[in-house]
Each structure stands twice: as C-alpha cells, then as structure tokens.
Amino acid sequence: MNKACSGQISARVVSERKEMNCGIHGVSFSSSATPSERRLSALARHLISPSESCSCSASGVSASITSSDVGSVFSHVARAPEDPILGVTVAYNKDSSPVKLNLGVGAYRTEEGKPLVLNVVRKAEQQLVNNRSRVKEYLPIVGLAEFNKLSAKLIFGVDSPCIRDNRVTTVQCLSGTGSLRVGGEFLTRHYHQRIIYIPVPTWGNHPKVFTLAGLSVKSYRYYDPITRGLDFKGLLEDLDSAPSGAIVLLHACAHNPTGVDPSIQQWEQIRQMIRSKGLLPFFDSAYQGFASGNLDKDAQSVRMFVADGGECIVAQSFAKNMGLYGERVGALSIVCKTADVAGKVESQLKLVIRPMYSNPPIHGASIVAAILRDRTLYDEWTIELKAMADRIISMRHQLFNALRDRDTPGDWSHIIKQIGMFTFTGLNVRQVSFMTREYHIYMTADGRISMAGLSSSTVSHLADAIHAAVTHVA
Structure with missing residues (x-):
C-alpha cells in the first residue's frame, strides 16, 4: 500500500x-x-x-x-471510627500546637522525643547488607528456622526441658498480633474448648483478634480501680468458675494497659489454679526485657508453666524490645506433651498460615537472628534494652515527684509501682478530654499513657495538666 x-x-x-x-x-x-x-x-x-x-x-x-x-456498590459502607489507640496519633498529627504531646501509641521515644533505631539493629542490618550470598527467596511457611529456634530459647531459656525434649514447635508470625491470630485460628480448629478468658482491662486488639479467629471471648477480673493494683481475689475466683479446658490469656509481663503484674508468689497461685482446673494458658509476651530490663526475669511467668511439664502457648513480639515496630517480627510457640504431638501441631499450623499470608517476611527475622546468634551483638542489645527500661523507670519517678510537688489531690504511688511502657493513670474520660483540649496532651480515653513518650522536658507539662484535670474536672 x-x-x-x-x-x-x-x-x-x-x-x-x-x-x-x-x-x-x-x-x-x-x-x-x-x-x-x-x-x-x-x-x-x-x-x-x-x-x-x-x-x-x-x-x-x-x-x-x-x-x-x-452509583457505587460500596455506597452503603459506613465510615468506621478511628482505632482507639492508633487514632490518637491521627488526632495528634492534626494539632498545630507547639506544646502538643503524644502519649498514646506504645512506641519508644528518646529524651528528645524522636523514634529510636537501636545501634545493634543498625549493625545487624549492615552485616546482612554486606553478606552478598543472601537472597530474597520465599521463606518456608513456618518462617526462618534459625529465628524460630533462637526465639524459643529466648523465651523458654536455653536449658528449657521443652526445647531439650523437642516438645515445642515455633513458627514465625507477623509480630504479636499475627502470632495471637494464628494461635487463635489453630485453637478454633483443633482444640475442644472454644472459650478464651481475657483480663479486664486488656490490650484493645485482644477481643477482636480472638473473636475473628472464631473463639468465644469471656473475661476475668484483673485490675482494681480503687487500689489501682491487681484484683487478685477476683482473678482467682473468675478462673475457678471457668469451664474445664477454657483458654486463659495471660500477659507475660508489663501488663497492657495497666502496668500491673502479679508477684512471683501470685503467679505460682495462678499456675496452680490453671493446672488444677485443666485450663490452657496462652501467654502474650510483647515486652520481654522491656519491663524490668532483664530478659530472664521478664520470662519467669512463662517458664513456671513450662517447668511443670504442662502445655501452653506463647505469642512473642520483637517490636518493643528490639524497636522493630514496622518489621512485624513475632513468633508463636506451642509447648506440647511429646515431640510427636509437637510435630503434628506444626503441620496444622502450616495449614493455618498458608491461606492467611503464605509465608512471613525475611528481613526483620534475619535482624533478630543475627543479634541473638552473635554473643557480641546480643550483649550490646541487652545493654541498650536495659537503658530503655531504665529511662522509662526514671520517667515514672519524675512524674510522681512532679505531682507530689504540686500537691496534686489523690494517691499517685501507683505510677512508680506499675511496670513497663504504660501507666494506667486512673484519669476518667472527661479528664482525658480536658487535658487534650486545654493542654494538647493525647492519650487513650481510658487514661493510659505511654511513659516511653515522656521526657524530662515534658514531665512538668504533663504534671500541670494532670493537676488541673483532677482539680477542676470531676
């Protein structure tokens, strides 16, 4: 053409x-x-x-x-409310005040109020970058094998009988939330009792995670608002009335949101009650080492339940203690009676994980494994971890002293008695709203504040706000 x-x-x-x-x-x-x-x-x-x-x-x-x-096939969809915890940051970001303070989300901040990447994490990442033999292939369904092995040793102890006898199966999951969800899904499919008891109060995501996993969520008493401490009598009574075989969610340490933990003697009584009733303990370990600054001390509650030869479940997170919030690194461990049973349990966990997210990401788990396997990096991590825990303890004492200096009405000793990242202040919804409106201080509506978001330069501002709130708002 x-x-x-x-x-x-x-x-x-x-x-x-x-x-x-x-x-x-x-x-x-x-x-x-x-x-x-x-x-x-x-x-x-x-x-x-x-x-x-x-x-x-x-x-x-x-x-x-x-x-x-x-039109839209989704035009009927209603706008959902902001997450009660993450929504605090959304509101904070919209505030233009130069004195605004975010004490809502549980993420560690430096004395200057900046996010912190641990030096040991940077070193581990550099090692990974320098290793030219590393590839980006899919991990197995259960995750990075070395990470799983080292995570189990961290929570149960190197010489733990469950590790020695191969009675525990550990799978890598998407941080603490993913570990809880996989555990819940597994229990719904393979455990005879579908009732799980959670403490009141507890982390806001717990009831949602377990309900969507197919479990029936019940509660047991935990916090006493009068003493601002543990309602131990109520706790034991509620567990005693639970049906045989019921699952019991336990915070391994640094209870969220109250910061109130049982003593070792109380943990022993809880263990005896759970074993005598044939209940199944399910630990949420989100703060190992971050509560007291000592990794072994913060794992004592879990190890007590493993030492008696019974079965238990543990969800681990490395978000807080390694500062790997965005890497979503966690593990789910199920301690069984025999190695044969543990192997069967792992095979079924694969069937839970495969259609959910197929396999976990490699980078964060590789960072954790690099730190846990190397003695030099491990020792450096424990030093940095203790420094974070000690700074939080220091913030507790500074806030308590500031309130005492102002003659703020009420007993505020619970601030220094509680442990971990959070303090359950005892402030009510109206007082919280007042502090946000008048002082630009953001926290969850239940009065929980993140001590990790506080600094020496902001303690006085918070103390002024609390003093004004309890003085002028009922």
Missing part, C-alpha cells in the same frame, strides 16, 4: 472514530438508561483523548450522567 493511500485510510478512520465519539457523548442517558448504555458511556470516557473529545458536546456526559446515577 502506498503512502497516499495509507494516509487517506488513516484520516478516514480518525474521522469516523471522532464521529462515533461525539455520537456517544451526545446521547443523554436518563435514570432509566440500560446497563449496557451506561457501560458504553463509561468506556467512551476512558477511550477518548482530550483532543478528540473537545469537539463533542460539552454538556453530554457531565450533564446527564451523575454520580447518583452511576
């Missing part, structure tokens, strides 16, 4: 296409237009370029096809 002929054909095709386009745009579709007519109009809008459509009627589509006509 010669160039002249080709040019004539091309011009004719373009001309016909423009006529077709203008014809489509010139049609005025009413509310009674057929679905095929509406689809044709939508298709035309995508196909026509601005230059081609400019000669068409400008009033065509814009005047006749309205959003209400087209």
Whole structure:
C-alpha cells in the first residue's frame, strides 16, 4: 500500500472514530438508561483523548450522567471510627500546637522525643547488607528456622526441658498480633474448648483478634480501680468458675494497659489454679526485657508453666524490645506433651498460615537472628534494652515527684509501682478530654499513657495538666 493511500485510510478512520465519539457523548442517558448504555458511556470516557473529545458536546456526559446515577456498590459502607489507640496519633498529627504531646501509641521515644533505631539493629542490618550470598527467596511457611529456634530459647531459656525434649514447635508470625491470630485460628480448629478468658482491662486488639479467629471471648477480673493494683481475689475466683479446658490469656509481663503484674508468689497461685482446673494458658509476651530490663526475669511467668511439664502457648513480639515496630517480627510457640504431638501441631499450623499470608517476611527475622546468634551483638542489645527500661523507670519517678510537688489531690504511688511502657493513670474520660483540649496532651480515653513518650522536658507539662484535670474536672 502506498503512502497516499495509507494516509487517506488513516484520516478516514480518525474521522469516523471522532464521529462515533461525539455520537456517544451526545446521547443523554436518563435514570432509566440500560446497563449496557451506561457501560458504553463509561468506556467512551476512558477511550477518548482530550483532543478528540473537545469537539463533542460539552454538556453530554457531565450533564446527564451523575454520580447518583452511576452509583457505587460500596455506597452503603459506613465510615468506621478511628482505632482507639492508633487514632490518637491521627488526632495528634492534626494539632498545630507547639506544646502538643503524644502519649498514646506504645512506641519508644528518646529524651528528645524522636523514634529510636537501636545501634545493634543498625549493625545487624549492615552485616546482612554486606553478606552478598543472601537472597530474597520465599521463606518456608513456618518462617526462618534459625529465628524460630533462637526465639524459643529466648523465651523458654536455653536449658528449657521443652526445647531439650523437642516438645515445642515455633513458627514465625507477623509480630504479636499475627502470632495471637494464628494461635487463635489453630485453637478454633483443633482444640475442644472454644472459650478464651481475657483480663479486664486488656490490650484493645485482644477481643477482636480472638473473636475473628472464631473463639468465644469471656473475661476475668484483673485490675482494681480503687487500689489501682491487681484484683487478685477476683482473678482467682473468675478462673475457678471457668469451664474445664477454657483458654486463659495471660500477659507475660508489663501488663497492657495497666502496668500491673502479679508477684512471683501470685503467679505460682495462678499456675496452680490453671493446672488444677485443666485450663490452657496462652501467654502474650510483647515486652520481654522491656519491663524490668532483664530478659530472664521478664520470662519467669512463662517458664513456671513450662517447668511443670504442662502445655501452653506463647505469642512473642520483637517490636518493643528490639524497636522493630514496622518489621512485624513475632513468633508463636506451642509447648506440647511429646515431640510427636509437637510435630503434628506444626503441620496444622502450616495449614493455618498458608491461606492467611503464605509465608512471613525475611528481613526483620534475619535482624533478630543475627543479634541473638552473635554473643557480641546480643550483649550490646541487652545493654541498650536495659537503658530503655531504665529511662522509662526514671520517667515514672519524675512524674510522681512532679505531682507530689504540686500537691496534686489523690494517691499517685501507683505510677512508680506499675511496670513497663504504660501507666494506667486512673484519669476518667472527661479528664482525658480536658487535658487534650486545654493542654494538647493525647492519650487513650481510658487514661493510659505511654511513659516511653515522656521526657524530662515534658514531665512538668504533663504534671500541670494532670493537676488541673483532677482539680477542676470531676
């Protein structure tokens, strides 16, 4: 075909296409237009370029096809409220006040109020970068084998009988939340009792995670708002009345949100009650080493339940104690009676994980494994970990002293008695709202504050706000 002929054909095709386009745009579709007519109009809008459509009627589509006509299959969806914890940061970010203070989200901050990446984490990452043999292939369904092995040793102890006898199976999960969810899904499918008891109060995500996993969520008394301490009598009474075989969620240390932990003697009584009733303990270990600054001390509650030869479940997170919040690194361990049972349990955990997220990410787990396997890095980590824990303890004492200096009404000794990242202040919803409105201090509505978000330079501002709130707001 010669160039002249080709040019004539091309011009004719373009001309016909423009006529077709203008014809489509010139049609005025009413509310009674057929679905095929509406689809044709939508298709035309995508196909026509601005230059081609400019000669068409400008009033065509814009005047006749309205959003209400087209509609959305999701138009019935209601706007969900912000997460009660993460929503605090959303509100904080919208505040332009220079004195605003975010004490809502549980993430460690430096004395300058900045996020912290541990030096040991940076060193481990550099080692990974320098290792040219590393690849980015999929991990197995259960995750990085070395990470799983080292995580189990960290929580149960190097010489733990469950590790020695191969009675524990550990799988890598998506931080603490993912570990809890996988554990809940497994129990729904393979455990005879589908009731789980959680403490009141507890982390806000716990009831949602277990309910969506298919378990029936009940509660047991834990916090006494009068003493601002442990309601130990109520705890034992509620566990004693639980049906045989029920699952019991336990915070391994640094209870969230109260910061109130049982003593070792109380833990022993809890253990005896759970074993005598045939209950199944499910530990949430989100703060190992972050509560007291000592990794072994913060794992004592878990190890007591393993030492008696019974079965238990543990969800671990490395978000707080290694500062790997965004890496989503966690592990789920299930301690069984025999190695054979543990192997079968692992096979079923794979079936839970595979359709959920297939396999976990490699980077965060590799960081943890690098730190836990190397004695030099491990020792450096424990030093940094203790420094974080000690700074939080220091913030507790500074806040307590500031309130005492102001003669703030009430007994505030619970601030220095509680442990871990959070303090359950005892402030009510109205007082919290007052502090946010008048002092630009953000916290969850239940009065929980993150001590890790406090610094020596902001303690006085918080103390002023608390003093004003309890003095002027009932």
